[in-house]
Amino acid sequence: MVSFRDVSYDAGGGAVLRNFTLDVKTGETVALLGASGAGKTTALKMVNALVMPSSGGVLVEGRNTREWDPIRLRRRTGYVIQETGLFPHYTVAGNIGLVPRLEGWPADRIRARVDEMLELVSLPPGEFRHRLPRQLSGGQRQRVGVARALAADPPLLLLDEPFGALDPLTRAALQREFVTLTRRLGKTALFVTHDLREALRVASRIALLIDGRLEVLASPGEFVDSPNEGARALVESLEWRLAP
């Protein structure tokens, strides 16, 4: 579905990503795990052509992002970020129906789709359809963000610390819902996080990035036993926190 082929990125102030190679298979969720500045967000933005690699290439559905029409590529790629980026001047329905509207769907089909998406993220449409983003709690905003990303039924989802700003309980609930949702809908997802616990919960594979390099690529089960120094440090920090 998505392939990074020997991708490097240099923004002028040193390399952000170095010789990064990763294949994301259809239907799996890969967590890009790492500290801030490790290059995870840059890697994510390369998938929908918001950033172009300095060298190497990113293939989406077998096609290099340089050859994709960026508008087409982005409309079939769902995108969720931490501050959600919901349009403050649009209602919930306007936000969720955005890509379908850009794609020229008829109004009644958009309306039906918006309600379907709201149901999907457990927000009663009658209550939430006409609200503005500022009339929502943080958790509700993230749900709307996810609903918006799913509205045009993209095969691929990109998520950048989507639940980072939420309290632990809401966060755990949304992580669970996310896993159920992506499995049920068969979506492929790239999930950026700096939180190992989150990566363990949501991902089928974890890619650990350190200083722009892919250090570990493993399933959650293998990751916790990884001999890699960076992975060990993360796992130990978790054990320390969980100790009584």
Place this chain on the structure above:
Amino acid sequence: METRPVRPGLAAEIAALTGQHLMLVLIALAAASAIALPAGIYIARHPRYRAAALAFTNIVQTVPSLALFGFLIPLPLIGGIGQRTAIIVLVMYALLPILRNTMTGILQVDAAVRESALAMGMTGRQLLREVELPLAAPTILAGLRIAAVTTIGTATIAAAIGAGGLGVFIFRGIATVDSALLLAGAAPAALLAITADGVLEWFERKLSR
């Protein structure tokens, strides 16, 4: 000596000059918006030209308006005496607040909102029309409001170069030391300014609600 209270024809003259004044102001504001709105959008997207554009409009603002009217009189094409020159001066004055507020309004749009608009597959034009301009509208309108109020005031000076408007009363009042005439110019001008301010403020509040 002439008697004060009754001046036949004064009311009609006030109405005529107010109309003329309003015309000067509206034409100048329309022209200034036609230049400064696109220019403001442009410099919001191209930081390279920002400093130069703002410096130019800033410098214009620092030139005393009476002097600017004077400077333009001897110039060919854009200069001379009359309404055209007056409108050019008024436009130059109105540029800065509209330009600056358009730029600021667009730059104030949350980076996360802009990024997700692009990531949703909006084109540059859709981003501008559906996200940046609506979110910048209250700020842009605030700039227009400042421009309107100052233009209404500055336009009184346009009478000095024969452009008409309410300034005619004021200059006549100064020349004849007649405060009633001064008031006949100043009061309607003030009223216009207050009205314009109120109306635009109402729109501004409505947009930012």
